[in-house]
Amino acid sequence: MLDFRFSNTTExxxxxxxxxxxxxxxxxxxxxxxxxxxxxxxxxxxxNTIKESLDKQNxxxxxxxxxxxxxxxxxxxxxxxxxxSSDVDxxxxxxxGSVIDTAKAIAAGVKYDGDFWDLYLxxxxxxxxxxxxxxxxxxxxxxxxxxxxxxxxxxxxxLAIIDNCLRPKFAILNPELTFTLPPxxxxxxxxxxxxxxxxxxxxxTTNTDLTDRLSEGIIRTAIRNALIVLENPNDYDAxxxxxxxSTIAHNDLVGVGRTQDWASHxxxxxVSAVYDSTHGATLSVLTPAWAKYVYKDNLSRFVQFAMRIFxxxxxxxxxxxxxxxxxKRMEAFFKRIGVPATMQDMGIKTTDRYxxxxxxxxxxxxxxxxxxxxxxxVYNILMLATQ
Amino acid sequence: MLDFRFSNTTExxxxxxxxxxxxxxxxxxxxxxxxxxxxxxxxxxxxNTIKESLDKQNxxxxxxxxxxxxxxxxxxxxxxxxxxSSDVDxxxxxxxGSVIDTAKAIAAGVKYDGDFWDLYLxxxxxxxxxxxxxxxxxxxxxxxxxxxxxxxxxxxxxLAIIDNCLRPKFAILNPELTFTLPPxxxxxxxxxxxxxxxxxxxxxTTNTDLTDRLSEGIIRTAIRNALIVLENPNDYDAxxxxxxxSTIAHNDLVGVGRTQDWASHxxxxxVSAVYDSTHGATLSVLTPAWAKYVYKDNLSRFVQFAMRIFxxxxxxxxxxxxxxxxxKRMEAFFKRIGVPATMQDMGIKTTDRYxxxxxxxxxxxxxxxxxxxxxxxVYNILMLATQ
Numbered sequence: 001m002l003d004f005r006f007s008n009t010t011e012x013x014x015x016x017x018x019x020x021x022x023x024x025x026x027x028x029x030x031x032x033x034x035x036x037x038x039x040x041x042x043x044x045x046x047x048n049t050i051k052e053s054l055d056k057q058n059x060x061x062x063x064x065x066x067x068x069x070x071x072x073x074x075x076x077x078x079x080x081x082x083x084x085s086s087d088v089d090x091x092x093x094x095x096x097g098s099v100i101d102t103a104k105a106i107a108a109g110v111k112y113d114g115d116f117w118d119l120y121l122x123x124x125x126x127x128x129x130x131x132x133x134x135x136x137x138x139x140x141x142x143x144x145x146x147x148x149x150x151x152x153x154x155x156x157x158x159l160a161i162i163d164n165c166l167r168p169k170f171a172i173l174n175p176e177l178t179f180t181l182p183p184x185x186x187x188x189x190x191x192x193x194x195x196x197x198x199x200x201x202x203x204x205t206t207n208t209d210l211t212d213r214l215s216e217g218i219i220r221t222a223i224r225n226a227l228i229v230l231e232n233p234n235d236y237d238a239x240x241x242x243x244x245x246s247t248i249a250h251n252d253l254v255g256v257g258r259t260q261d262w263a264s265h266x267x268x269x270x271v272s273a274v275y276d277s278t279h280g281a282t283l284s285v286l287t288p289a290w291a292k293y294v295y296k297d298n299l300s301r302f303v304q305f306a307m308r309i310f311x312x313x314x315x316x317x318x319x320x321x322x323x324x325x326x327x328k329r330m331e332a333f334f335k336r337i338g339v340p341a342t343m344q345d346m347g348i349k350t351t352d353r354y355x356x357x358x359x360x361x362x363x364x365x366x367x368x369x370x371x372x373x374x375x376x377x378v379y380n381i382l383m384l385a386t387q
Numbered sequence: 388m389l390d391f392r393f394s395n396t397t398e399x400x401x402x403x404x405x406x407x408x409x410x411x412x413x414x415x416x417x418x419x420x421x422x423x424x425x426x427x428x429x430x431x432x433x434x435n436t437i438k439e440s441l442d443k444q445n446x447x448x449x450x451x452x453x454x455x456x457x458x459x460x461x462x463x464x465x466x467x468x469x470x471x472s473s474d475v476d477x478x479x480x481x482x483x484g485s486v487i488d489t490a491k492a493i494a495a496g497v498k499y500d501g502d503f504w505d506l507y508l509x510x511x512x513x514x515x516x517x518x519x520x521x522x523x524x525x526x527x528x529x530x531x532x533x534x535x536x537x538x539x540x541x542x543x544x545x546l547a548i549i550d551n552c553l554r555p556k557f558a559i560l561n562p563e564l565t566f567t568l569p570p571x572x573x574x575x576x577x578x579x580x581x582x583x584x585x586x587x588x589x590x591x592t593t594n595t596d597l598t599d600r601l602s603e604g605i606i607r608t609a610i611r612n613a614l615i616v617l618e619n620p621n622d623y624d625a626x627x628x629x630x631x632x633s634t635i636a637h638n639d640l641v642g643v644g645r646t647q648d649w650a651s652h653x654x655x656x657x658v659s660a661v662y663d664s665t666h667g668a669t670l671s672v673l674t675p676a677w678a679k680y681v682y683k684d685n686l687s688r689f690v691q692f693a694m695r696i697f698x699x700x701x702x703x704x705x706x707x708x709x710x711x712x713x714x715k716r717m718e719a720f721f722k723r724i725g726v727p728a729t730m731q732d733m734g735i736k737t738t739d740r741y742x743x744x745x746x747x748x749x750x751x752x753x754x755x756x757x758x759x760x761x762x763x764x765v766y767n768i769l770m771l772a773t774q
Contacts, residue, residue, distance in 0.1 A: 001627045003402025008395060014644065015390025207624035209611060210631050213604025221597040237594035240388045244597050244644070253640075257401065257631070 001207055001257035008251045010144035011170040014244065016236075018174045019046060019134050022092070023053030025170045029130045030090030032060045034083055036075075036103040037094045039065025042180065043136065050094060050134060062086050064106075070272050070279070071098040072153040076116055079106035083129065091131040093168070096189075097140025097149075097279070100133055104148035104166045107131050120150060120159035128163070133171040138178060138243040139189030139280055141196055141250020143171035151273055157360070158269040173247065175239035183233070187337040188280025190226045190242060194219050195283040196249040199265055202294075202301055202370045205258035215254045216308045221245050223309075226337050263368030264290045267378055270357040277346045284339040285346060288331045289385035295323045297371040302326060343386045354382045388594055388644035395638045397531035398557040401631065403623075405561045406433060406521050409479070410440030412557045416517045417477030419447045421470055423462075423490040424481045426452025429567065430523065437481060437521060449473050451493075457659050457666070458485040459540040463503055466493035470516065477517055480555075483524025483576075484536075484666070491535035491553045494518050507537060507546035515550070520558040525565060525630040526576030526667055528583055528637020530558035538660055544747070545656040560634065562626035570620070574724040575667025577613045577629060581606050582670040583636040586652055589681075589688055589757045592645035602641045603695045608632050610696075613724050650755030651677045654765055657744040664733045671726040672733060675718045676772035682710045684758040689713060730773045741769045 013021060026033060033054060037043060054061050064079045082088065083106060093103035107128035109116030119125050133143040142148070147162045178186070201215040222245050228238035248254075267290070268282030295302040303319050306312035306326020315321040331341060340346045358378035366372040373381070400408060413420060420441060424430060441448050451466045469475065470493060480490035494515035496503030506512050520530040529535070534549045565573070588602045609632045615625035635641070654677070655669030682689040690706050693699035693713020702708040718728060727733045745765035753759040760768070 001402075001624055001631070003405070005398060005400050007398035011392060011394035012643075013392050015388075018390070207628075209628045210605065210608040210635065213608050214601055214635075217600025217604045218597065221600050224596060237388055240644075241594075241596045244388070248597065248601075248640075253635075256399075257627075 002205055002259070004256040006252065006256045007164070008144060008167065008253070009164075010167050010251070012144065012173060012247060013170055014173045014240075016174060016176060018172045019049055019177070020053060022050050022132070022134055022172055023055070023057040023059060025172070026054060026059055026090060026092060026132055027057040029132070029169055030059055032086060032088045033062075033090045033092050034079060034086075034088045034106070035061055035063045035092045035094060036067060036079065036099050036106070037063070037065045038067055038099060043094070046134070046136070046177065047094065050092070061092075062088070067095065067099050067102050069098050070151050070158070070276055071102045072151050073117065074153070075102050076105040076109060076150060079103070080109040080116065083110045089129065091129055092134070093131060094134045094136065096135070096137025097142045100140070100142040100168070101148040101150060103131055104128070104142070104161075105150050108148075108161065108163075108166065117152065117159075119161050120152075125161075126163060126165055128165045131168050133168045135171060135173050135243070136177050137181060137185060137189060138173075138246035139192040141193070141246050143168060143173070144247050144251045149269070156273045158273045171247065173243050175236055175243045178239050178243060179234045183230070183338060186229060186233070187226060187339045188278050188284070189246065190222050190280070190337060191284040191287075191334060191339050192280040193222050193242070193246045193249045195264060195287055197254055198287060199262045200255035200258065200260045201305065202261045202298070203258040204298060204369050208258045211254045211256060211258060212304070218245050218249050218254065219309050223333055230337055259369045261369040263373055266367045267357075267361050267381060270361045271346075271348070274353055274357055275346065275348055277348070281340045281346050284334040285341060285343060285385050286381065288327055288334070288341075289381050291327045291330070293377065293381050293384055294368070294371040295327065296320070299323055301370065343382065351383065351386060354379050358382065389592055389646070391643040393639065393643045394551070395531055395554065395640070396551075397554050397638070399531065399560060399634060400557055401560045401627075403561060403563055405559045406436055406564070407440060409437050409519070409521055409559055410442070410444040410446060412559070413441060413446055413477060413479060413519055414444040416519070416556055417446055419473060419475045420449075420477045420479050421466060421473075421475045421493070422448055422450045422479045422481060423454060423466065423486050423493070424450070424452045425454055425486060430481070433521070433523070433564065434481065437479070448479075449475065454482065454486045454489050456485050457538050457545070457663055458489045459538050460504065461540070462489050463492040463496060463537060466490070467496040467503065470497045475516070477519070479519050479521070481521045481523065483522070484527025484529045487520055487527070487529040487555075488535040488537060490518055491515070491529070491548075492537050495535075495548065495550075495553065504539065504546075506548050507539075512548075513550060513552055515552045518555050520555045522558060522560050522630070523564050524568060524572060524576060525560075525633035526579040528580070528633050530555060530560070531634050531638045536656070543660045545660045558634065560630050562623055562630045565626050565630060566621045570617070570725060573616060573620070574613060574726045575665050575671070576633065577609050577667070577724060578671040578674075578721060578726050579667040580609050580629070580633045580636045582651060582674055584641055585674060586649045587642035587645065587647045588692065589648045589685070590645040591685060591756050595645045598641045598643060598645060599691070605632050605636050605641065606696050610720055617724055646756045648756040650760050653754045654744075654748050654768060657748045658733075658735070661740055661744055662733065662735055664735070668727045668733050671721040672728060672730060672772050673768065675714055675721070675728075676768050678714045678717070680764065680768050680771055681755070681758040682714065683707070686710055688757065730769065738770065738773060741766050745769065
């Protein structure tokens with residue numbers, strides 16, 4: 001185990017009707033709030049509830065809606081401007097990862113004198129407006145994480161910032177709000193949750209018993225409950241397990257004391273940047289392809305993954321078979337829940353831009369931890385994901 | 388899953404030589420510090436290091452040493468007096484659960500005008516001096532928990548307070564500091580860690596997939612690494628796994644969204660109050676006895692426990708056999724690591740006071756969640772723990 005520091009200060013407020021508590025929670029921190037949202041018609045009831053709850057506490061609010069998946073900078077600039085002109089002292093994100101990550105960019109940007117992109121290009125910062133979350137789409141874990149990812153529309157880069165000042169003060173998680181999520185979004189979310197754990201699990205650090213076991217538990221939980229939701233989208237407990245798994249998967253508890261891989265995420269981000277693909281879909285496509293490409297570089301990790309998560313029997317004569325069977329079962333699970341398995345499934349019909357994406361992905365050096373991937377490796381993985 | 392709130396604000400600072408960071412961490416919160424400790428000779432080096440680290444940051448400090456296991460009020464009164472007379476604004480606990488729980492009692496007591504026992508008898512409070520921990524004995528999880536247990540010497544009651552204001556600001560965890568712990572203390576600690584998980588795991592709440600899996604992972608980790616430490620007390624990684632498990636076991640992550648049992652702990656506290664028995668030892672004795680007494684009341688929980696933690700095969704014809712085998716394997720594990728298995732092993736030679744202890748344990752109502760235990764049940768469990 002490596003040395004580490006860990007804390008997660010976000011207060012999780014979990015359960016039925018918890019969105020009714022948003023005013024009271026916000027009142028602890030705020031007098032003027034910017035509400036960020038997708039602004040989809042189906043969210044109107046929820047938005048009304050939230051505004052009423054804020055009104056009850058006499059909290060003034062303004063609104064930034066229309067945030068899109070793979071969020072871009074336009075909304076960030078708009079939000080920063082609104083915060084400054086209206087003396088906003090708290091941001092409330094109502095939505096999923098894209099809304100939360102936009103809110104985080106605004107929160108950091110408001111406190112910074114220059115262009116907020118400076119921060120995403122490595123500029124130092126340790127200050128952001130406080131914020132809260134009402135989660136409607138469990139996937140990215142951004143509701144209690146310290147990171148944010150935004151797409152630079154002009155360069156096509158997805159860029160990230162990480163700092164503990166970005167952790168929301170509270171995250172309101174009501175599984176009932178996810179009943180109406182379309183299956184595709186639900187299960188792309190599950191792929192994202194699983195990937196957040198796998199990116200940490202596939203590590204070259206040895207002796208990581210506890211975090212391995214916790215990781216395996218989260219993935220098994222995501223799998224079991226995804227299959228329940230597949231049958232019954234209104235199963236409260238299964239939705240609750242997925243929602244809680246999303247938060248725990250990415251608050252970095254299971255990443256402490258180990259190096260982490262993140263190659264699949266990094267490659268997926270290039271795919272999303274070029275094709276605007278759903279984040280979770282890039283992961284259900286790329287993770288199995290990546291695994292097939294790298295498993296020999298840390299066979300024992302992949303054998304453990306296969307045995308402990310997918311109950312594959314250990315093949316004494318040829319342990320590699322155990323590892324391969326684990327990867328196949330992961331692929332089969334993704335197919336069963338209907339998320340894309342190939343680049344074509346995401347509507348990507350040509351390999352023309354693969355080398356460009358591969359080079360962009362590696363422009364700051366090789367990717368990953370299990371195996372250090374050069375641009376050619378990334379290209380090969382993209383090809384493996386193509387049938 | 389039940390509705391819940393969860394946050395854990397304690398910053399975990401984990402790894403080799405982390406005690407050298409204590410001055411810098413304390414300086415974020417304090418100008419005058421009370422250091423609480425056991426004051427054992429073998430801790431002298433560590434204490435010197437800590438004082439040097441505080442001196443380097445020009446942090447003034449005074450010291451309260453001589454705290455004993457199953458801590459009593461004398462040291463609490465002494466500490467409160469020292470804090471008040473010396474304008475202490477931060478408490479640093481260097482030790483295990485007894486030191487930390489005493490420090491928490493002082494921290495809350497300083498902020499309260501009346502007798503600190505009022506708080507332990509149900510008095511409301513929401514304020515305490517901030518505190519930090521350098522952990523030397525992983526067991527109670529008090530380093531990041533929100534609770535404190537102190538023994539009232541005159542009445543013989545062990546009493547508890549719980550409030551988030553009691554969570555330490557930071558907890559410094561260096562596994563190397565535990566290399567020299569005697570085996571008995573080490574493994575009583577492991578029993579305590581396992582018990583903190585089991586008290587939450589054995590719940591009548593259904594549909595608790597994620598927290599079940601996390602719980603099973605913690606217990607398996609504790610078992611595996613205890614056996615490694617049994618062979619080699621200086622195995623850094625095994626000590627590290629036990630230390631991290633101790634913290635995660637009791638920060639209540641695995642207790643969210645479910646009712647909890649705590650009968651074994653409550654009975655054990657009565658035993659400790661009367662016989663001054665080591666806390667972990669009461670749990671290695673009482674948990675198996677409790678399990679044998681209650682398993683029929685929630686057979687499926689005990690079957691899952693047996694299968695997922697001790698790899699017992701499911702007995703299709705008679706599932707109860709699976710449950711019983713799980714309990715037997717837990718007992719066998721405790722015997723293997725040399726912690727007490729019976730009341731006699733703890734030096735308790737007579738059953739004369741069992742009914743008194745049983746009645747005291749139940750004076751505020753029946754104990755437990757899996758089965759509601761009356762005084763007669765508690766007596767029966769104590770008898771089951773006696774051979």
